[in-house]
Amino acid sequence: MTVMEQRGAYRPSPPPAWQPRMDPAPLLPDAEPYRVLGTEAAAKADPDLLRRLHAQLVRGRRYNTQATALTKQGRLAVYPSSAGQEACQVAAALALEERDWLFPSYRDTLAVVARGVDPVEALTLLRGDWHSGYDPHAHRVAPLSTPLATQLPHAVGLAHAARLKGDDVVALALVGDGGTSEGDFHEALNFAAVWQAPVVFLVQNNGFAISVPLAKQTAAPSLAHKAVGYGMPGRLVDGNDAAAVHEVLSAAVRHARAGGGPTLVEAVTYRVDAHTNADDATRYRGDAEVAAWRAHDPIELLEAELTARGLIDEAAIAAARQDAEDMAASLRERMNQDPELNPMDLFDHVYAQTTAQLREQRALLQAELDAEQEHHGEQEGGAR
Amino acid sequence: MTTVAVKPATMAQALTRALRDAMAADPTVHVMGEDVGTLGGVFRVTDGLAKEFGEDRCTDTPLAEAGILGTAVGMAMYGLRPVVEMQFDAFAYPAFEQLISHVSRMRNRTRGRMPLPITVRVPYGGGIGGVEHHSDSSEAYYMATPGLHVVTPATVADAYGLLRRAIASDDPVVFLEPKRLYWSKDSWNPEHPTDVEPIGRAVVRRAGRSATLVTYGPSLPVCLEAAEAAQAEGWDLEVVDLRSLVPFDDETVCAAVRRTGRAVVVHESTGFGGPGGEIAARITERCFHHLEAPVLRVAGFDLPYPPPMLERHHLPGVDRILDAVARLQWEAES
Ligand SMILES: Cc1ncc(C[n+]2csc(CCOP(=O)(O)OP(=O)(O)O)c2C)c(N)n1
Numbered sequence: 001m002t003v004m005e006q007r008g009a010y011r012p013s014p015p016p017a018w019q020p021r022m023d024p025a026p027l028l029p030d031a032e033p034y035r036v037l038g039t040e041a042a043a044k045a046d047p048d049l050l051r052r053l054h055a056q057l058v059r060g061r062r063y064n065t066q067a068t069a070l071t072k073q074g075r076l077a078v079y080p081s082s083a084g085q086e087a088c089q090v091a092a093a094l095a096l097e098e099r100d101w102l103f104p105s106y107r108d109t110l111a112v113v114a115r116g117v118d119p120v121e122a123l124t125l126l127r128g129d130w131h132s133g134y135d136p137h138a139h140r141v142a143p144l145s146t147p148l149a150t151q152l153p154h155a156v157g158l159a160h161a162a163r164l165k166g167d168d169v170v171a172l173a174l175v176g177d178g179g180t181s182e183g184d185f186h187e188a189l190n191f192a193a194v195w196q197a198p199v200v201f202l203v204q205n206n207g208f209a210i211s212v213p214l215a216k217q218t219a220a221p222s223l224a225h226k227a228v229g230y231g232m233p234g235r236l237v238d239g240n241d242a243a244a245v246h247e248v249l250s251a252a253v254r255h256a257r258a259g260g261g262p263t264l265v266e267a268v269t270y271r272v273d274a275h276t277n278a279d280d281a282t283r284y285r286g287d288a289e290v291a292a293w294r295a296h297d298p299i300e301l302l303e304a305e306l307t308a309r310g311l312i313d314e315a316a317i318a319a320a321r322q323d324a325e326d327m328a329a330s331l332r333e334r335m336n337q338d339p340e341l342n343p344m345d346l347f348d349h350v351y352a353q354t355t356a357q358l359r360e361q362r363a364l365l366q367a368e369l370d371a372e373q374e375h376h377g378e379q380e381g382g383a384r
Numbered sequence: 385m386t387t388v389a390v391k392p393a394t395m396a397q398a399l400t401r402a403l404r405d406a407m408a409a410d411p412t413v414h415v416m417g418e419d420v421g422t423l424g425g426v427f428r429v430t431d432g433l434a435k436e437f438g439e440d441r442c443t444d445t446p447l448a449e450a451g452i453l454g455t456a457v458g459m460a461m462y463g464l465r466p467v468v469e470m471q472f473d474a475f476a477y478p479a480f481e482q483l484i485s486h487v488s489r490m491r492n493r494t495r496g497r498m499p500l501p502i503t504v505r506v507p508y509g510g511g512i513g514g515v516e517h518h519s520d521s522s523e524a525y526y527m528a529t530p531g532l533h534v535v536t537p538a539t540v541a542d543a544y545g546l547l548r549r550a551i552a553s554d555d556p557v558v559f560l561e562p563k564r565l566y567w568s569k570d571s572w573n574p575e576h577p578t579d580v581e582p583i584g585r586a587v588v589r590r591a592g593r594s595a596t597l598v599t600y601g602p603s604l605p606v607c608l609e610a611a612e613a614a615q616a617e618g619w620d621l622e623v624v625d626l627r628s629l630v631p632f633d634d635e636t637v638c639a640a641v642r643r644t645g646r647a648v649v650v651h652e653s654t655g656f657g658g659p660g661g662e663i664a665a666r667i668t669e670r671c672f673h674h675l676e677a678p679v680l681r682v683a684g685f686d687l688p689y690p691p692p693m694l695e696r697h698h699l700p701g702v703d704r705i706l707d708a709v710a711r712l713q714w715e716a717e718s
Contacts, residue, residue: 077513077692128692131516146517147475148447178418181446183478211423212444284422343697346690357656361685365697368704 022231029224029236033268036243037305045243047311053090053242054306055320057299060086060110062324064273066331067109067123071277075335077128080107084272087242087298088174088204090114095200095249096172101140103155103173105148107204111174115139119327120334129339148179152188152201159197159256170198170256172249178209180223189264193230198256200249201264204239206271211284227264239269240298243305270296343369393574395543396566399429399505401577402547403467407437410465413551416443417452417469417505426471427507427566449479453504457486460500467551473508474517480525487556488531503550504558508536509602509652510684511564511699513692520689521653526558527629527662534629535583536560538604540572542627545580553583562602586633588640592622595646595712598637598663600626603650603700610705619709629659637663638670645676646712652699655683677714 036042064083071079082089085107093114096102104112112122117134124133125144132143142158145151155173162169179185180203192199203223207214220226227234233255237248245267252263270293274281281290306312347354347362354362393401407413415430421444424431433442445452449470456466470476476483483504491499510519526534533555537543543561550557572578589604590611597607604625611621624640626633641647647667649660660681667679682700690698 077515125515125691128513128515130691146515147477178447181448181451183448183450209418209447210426211419211421212447216444217446283424339693341691341693343694346685346687346694346697350687355686357686365685368697 024228027228027231027233029222029227029234029266033236033238034244034248035238035241036247037241037301041247042243042305042309045247047309049094049246050243050302050306050311051316053087053094053246054299054302054312055323056090056094056114057086057242057302058320059324059327060090060114061299062328063110063113063119063331066328067126068273068277070123070332070335073336076123076126076277078276078278079123079126080276081273082107082110082271084293084298085204085206085239085269086110087245087302088202088239088267088269091242091245091249092172092174092202095246095253096170097253099140099167099169100253101142101155101158101169101171103142103151103158103171104144105151105174105176105179106144106146107176108144108174112139112141112144115141117141119331123335127335127339129341130345149175149182149184149188151175152179152184153191155201156188156192156195156197156199156262159192159199160195163198168198168257170200170253172200172202172253174202174204176209177203177205177207177214177217177223178212179203180226181209181217189227189230189232189262192262193232196259196261198259199262200252200256201262202249203264203266204269205266206239206269208271208275208284210275210279213284222266224264224266230264232262232264235263235265237265237267239267240293240296240301242298242302269298390573390575392569393540393572394567394569395537395540395561396427396429397574398540398544398572398577399547399561400431400433401574402544402551403430403433404436405577406467406548406551407433407441410551412463413465413467414441414443414459415467415469416445416456418445418447418471420444420469425469427561427563429505429561429566430469449475449477450482453479453482453487453502456502457482457490457500460502461498465501465503465551467503467505470504470506472514472518473506473520473522476504476506476522479504483526483532483556483558484529488529490531491555492531499554500556501551501554502556503547503553504556505547505561506558507561507563507566509560509562509564510689510692510695511602511652513695514563515692516689519692519695521651521684523560523629523651523653524658526560527659531556532630533557533583534560535627536562536601536629537627538562538565538599538601538625540568540570541578542580542625544572544577546583546627548577549580549583557583560601564602565605568605580627584628584631584633586624586626586628586636588622588636589625590621590623592620592644594619594621594644595648595709596622596624596637596640596644597648597650597705598624598626598640598667599650600629601651603652606700606702607650607705610702610709613702614706614709617706617710621709626663632663632666634666634670637667641667641671641679642674645674646714647671647675647679648682648705648708648712649679650682650700650705652684654686655681656686658683677712680708680711682708
């Protein structure tokens with residue numbers, strides 16, 4: 001006779017009372033992206049900060065147009081423009097202290113430059129020169145990551161290590177809307193929340209992953225909602241409102257530094273240029289959508305606020321533009337010089353101690369280069 | 385009878401044609417991946433398929449390679465024939481778990497009850513000036529995984545024929561597309577797509593008597609060029625295009641090497657632990673008494689793929705092949 005057959009004898013016990021580990025309500029993002037510019041909240045913003053954001057936005061826009069122009073001249077192998085997303089990039093850099101770390105993805109050169117990395121070095125990868133043009137330790141900026149979302153666990157690990165060492169360092173990791181679909185995104189968020197690591201994840205939701213719109217990427221109410229399932233707060237912000245992004249990121253950074261654990265911030269923005277100079281955006285989106293976003297331009301939003309409140313005048317705007325022009329002129333000039341690359345460098349950084357095989361291969365290449373040189377010499381000699 | 389001039393098709397177009405023909409012939413064939421729908425893929429190989437067959441059969445997936453291949457496994461379990469696109473060689477790595485732990489061994493671990501007819505298309509290799517992670521040659525990883533077929537076309541006709549064969553295969557096929565040949569054209573007639581032999585057959589692309597170059601994919605045109613150049617030095621080189629790395633066509637390769645007594649394996653992935661080591665060992669095991677010299681390898685350096693401005697130093701070119709050929713005038717060192 002089975003238990004079920006013993007009528008009356010079987011009394012299934014109720015499940016033990018279930019307790020949620022925490023109240024999810026404070027973790028949930030607002031229904032609308034948070035905004036500062038053009039609202040009451042703007043009155044509380046620090047005028048100096050707004051002016052600094054403005055100057056960096058203007059610079060960033062100019063950097064984008066200059067780098068895009070350089071691709072047309074063949075000076076860059078590829079450039080993923082962040083035009084329209086400048087507010088996210090600039091705020092990302094300005095929300096951090098010097099000792100903090102930034103983990104950028106391949107579209108985040110502006111954030112990298114705003115951290116103090118030389119504008120030419122920030123383009124080294126995209127120019128086809130060495131993979132990481134800059135020293136990551138010099139400005140605490142990890143190399144631009146091309147495989148999507150793979151830098152997120154690194155940010156978590158670094159932040160965790162810093163905390164283990166007793167340093168109050170925060171890591172800010174950037175990812176696109178498409179990247180949130182990768183497994184690494186999930187694993188990074190989960191580790192961060194379990195370890196209460198001092199990390200801030202900033203998703204720049206610019207509407208598309210190359211051609212794929214957000215609706216085909218996620219069925220979540222917002223990307224910020226994803227945070228709740230991991231047990232961290234999700235925050236939704238207008239990504240074209242530099243003041244709002246800065247405020248939300250700064251609060252998340254403070255929270256992390258104080259031991260409060262990670263935050264996921266979704267900045268709602270738009271990529272007004274194509275995915276890269278090699279992409280044809282007309283295949284997957286219409287002009288009207290782009291025009292609507294152009295009308296919500298991060299620079300114009302901030303300039304309007306600053307002007308309305310008398311915090312900036314024509315002369316100051318002109319000065320910011322001039323500063324951006326100077327940066328662009330210098331960038332142009334320096335990028336137009338052929339980089340000096342030594343092919344022998346190929347072998348120098350594969351291992352700390354090179355191998356016998358690599359020494360052999362190095363000698364082979366050296367012999368080839370010597371022969372090439374000799375050949376050139378002969379040709380020139382003959383021409384004379 | 386009127387003859388209409390046929391515009392030669394590129395390799396990318398031949399691949400598109402193969403996908404289209406396979407989808408038209410078999411309603412279980414489904415194409416999926418990142419940007420394969422509206423955009424037609426970043427190399428436009430899936431151009432027009434979503435329009436023609438609908439988004440259910442040519443699907444823009446979320447951006448998640450493990451998810452793409454993992455769901456393809458389930459689809460194949462349920463009777464579909466998924467053809468998945470990995471956008472670039474290095475972006476297939478997140479899917480390795482699925483490929484190695486499940487795709488490659490599902491037939492084996494179910495004692496033949498659950499074959500997985502999945503085609504994994506991977507654009508691979510360098511030479512197009514791509515930035516980091518856009519130029520890897522990952523064939524050795526795939527070759528080292530039992531249960532997968534690994535094929536790579538080098539001509540437009542083979543691109544069409546082999547892809548049709550791959551999709552029709554009841555086993556998983558890693559279909560490596562040499563990106564730098566995407567825009568190459570040859571005499572293939574897009575009006576009359578032709579079949580090729582079943583997967584696993586190599587082909588002699590150029591007959592010769594002095595030595596055999598064994599190669600595949602992106603290195604085939606380089607080897608053919610080297611063979612032309614070698615004529616000036618009195619070398620008459622034979623060129624074998626493997627087409628399929630797994631299964632490996634020992635017969636064709638060994639017959640060729642026995643004819644010439646000398647062999648050089650050429651590929652752009654790294655030499656150490658690369659495909660050339662396996663190929664050279666097989667030749668040596670089977671043709672030892674016919675060899676006049678050791679089997680040599682000309683491969684990429686043993687480095688993470690270099691930045692594009694330096695890739696010309698890394699990729700095996702005509703000169704490096706000719707140097708190896710010269711070394712085939714082997715005399716035992718005393
Ligand atoms: C693992 C991986 N898969 C595919 C790619 C190819 N790829 C480069 S960018 C991109 C779209 C990224 O979209 P998103 O994350 O939204 O960032 P955005 O480009 O919009 O800034 C894709 C698919 C990649 N870089 N890495």
